[in-house]
Amino acid sequence: MKQTFLVLKREYLTRVKKKSFLIATLLIPLLFPALIFGIIYLGSRESGDIKELHVLDESGYFTDKFTDDSYSYKFVEGTKDEAIARVQEEGVYGLLHIPELDLADTSTTRYDNIGFYSETNPGPQVQGRFEGAIRKVLEDVKLEKSGLNAQVIESLKARVSLNTFNFSDSGEAKESDSGLSFAVGYVFGFLIYMFIFIYGSQIMQSVLDEKTSRIVEVIVSSVRPFQLMMGKVLGVGSVGFTQLLIWVALMVTLTTVGFNVLGPSSEMMASGMSPEAMELTGTEEQVLEVKNMLGTIPVTKIVISFLFYFIGAYLLYGALYAAVGSAVDSLQDAQQFMLPIMLPIIISIIALMMVIQDPHSNMAVWLSMIPFTSPIVMMGRLPFGVPTWQLIVSMVLLIGGFIGTIWVAGRIYRIGILMYGVKVNWKTLKIWFTMKV
Amino acid sequence: MTNVNILEANHVSKSYAAHKALDDVSITIPKQSIFGLLGPNGAGKTTLIRIINQIIMADQGEILINGEKLNPRHIEIIGYLPEERGLYKKMKVGEQLMYLAQLKGLSNSEAKKRIKHWLNKLGLYEWAGKKVEDLSKGMAQKIQFIATVMHEPDLLILDEPFSGFDPVNANLIKDEIFELREKGATVIFSTHRMESVEQLCDDIAMINKSQKILDGTKKEIKNAYKSHKYQVDYKGALGPLSSQFSVLDTTTLEDDYAQAVIQTEKGQNPNELLSELITKTEVHGFMEIIPSINDIFITIVEEGKS
Known part of the structure; x- marks a missing residue:
């Protein structure tokens, strides 16, 4: 336990202390809106051309x-x-x-x-x-x-716009907003997708670095390979989590400051609205409107579920990335093993587009149960309301899923990190997996 | 408890898939000795060392450390310098040593003290804040050595310790190793270059093709494989010797000097040969030919083949 923590601490500190972490953490929140506005701007210019x-x-x-x-x-x-x-x-x-x-x-x-x-x-x-x-x-x-x-x-002629309502637990029908659910589902799903990719490959790189710098045998003479792997996965994950927290804090501060400067009444702040919503608004009226809309989606449930799926997805895929990193001698060799890991992630993100259009289809329900796709797909479904039993089944399966992948990855990892210059293919991995240490 | 042996391996076997890496190997390592684990590449030395370090587990047999069955607490009393070794290139020297020390169970303050001590001792103190990638290869090797010994292990395992060390550093490290032994540490040297550690070791085990083929103190082994040959330097001519001695080879040196290799019978006192030689020639040198560990190894392997 203590050893795992030491590994975690090192992985965390060496990353967080880097300048590139600070720059990326501060720039990405600025870059994304800039990119989106850029695309919208280009798009509007295009269609503006008569x-x-x-x-x-x-x-x-x-x-x-x-x-x-x-x-x-x-x-x-x-x-x-x-x-x-x-x-x-x-x-x-x-x-x-x-x-x-x-x-x-x-x-x-x-x-x-x-x-x-x-x-x-x-x-x-x-x-x-x-x-x-x-x-x-x-x-x-x-x-x-x-x-x-x-x-x-x-x-x-007749013109129709459909108003949507959801039953709340008290049986009351509440007006809902599909557009907002759509956006929230997509953003959260995409965040998970992004973090798996960025931090998954960081784990792989980190494992590979230890292997190529030949320090790994020194380390495993003090730390069990499984502790080392878990320390790494958790350490890199903590970096991702820190980044996320900084972004949230940044958004809260920026919007609070923005609001105070732009001058809406402080009662609005006191009324407990989510600051993200405020950012979108210019006038108090719009703020109220957004507030009402937010009331229609289960915010707490989504935030808690997001944290759960974020961590679950990260553990599930992080362990697999670690296993791949341990098996190969260079990044090029890793390619052959990357596809099967990336495939379910890519399927998830493609499915997410469809899921947010039809969140209760058979495909959506199934994909939100399978641990490999559930984190991203479930985030797409949640704002539209998901039966509690489905959520519980999906979460239990995800826990089972990441315990399973960590177990499999651990067995490959413990052998892989000590193997140099071995031509690795799927058969080798299977032999390592079944090998006793 | 007074256990004379720091390590006992009893009937240790280990297989990888179809390949048998260790086959019923038993060794005993006395405390405060320098133990040579010798054998060609691929003989199974590294497998045995990894088992002692609890990186892998033996299929059969047991390892006792200070008479106690091998368990995770022993990690802290072992210092291991693997054959495949390196450091985190992007990490600062001081931080790196701190990390490795803490992994071995040292407290923060104790680790700090020892890092300072060792860096000073090996003349690297001003490099503590530098990244490893900025160090020369020799310096990195010294850092690796510090990482191996700074938690003051009772058992020091060095796998091919001098491969890649330049001669100056190799000597420096040799001296440090002797000093550590004086302070109570036991050292295991694992190498395929037997001549490199021959003079260092007290005890030796030889492993070939996953099996132990020989062990004992260096003295015992050398005695057992003595061939009762003597090398004689003399001046002038060497008259014919009595039948119990046979001259195997003579070489002429400069200025009328010559050298002969003489075979005696087993159990014969060298004085007998010497006293006869004195009557036959002018003796300038007399020395028993002791086989090197390398020669002994080759002899045993050859015997095994025939």
């Missing part, structure tokens, strides 16, 4: 009917071939060609001879936008042809 589009409308229904201001529409005359040639010549974005359409024929509702011609494939989003715009115009024309006037048509 592209010129030629429309060859042989049906005559569409004149001045397009209202989308992302494009400037120029209605052209002539044949299709001429129009295409002109588009190419003038460097225009594309040509929308609408041939004669027989809207009087009520036996068909399909119009599939409309064409879009451009140098590059416009992508599904743009394609969908045109399809929608054209459909709307055609529907209006057809409705008018059936004898309804424009006013009636307008009054016949």
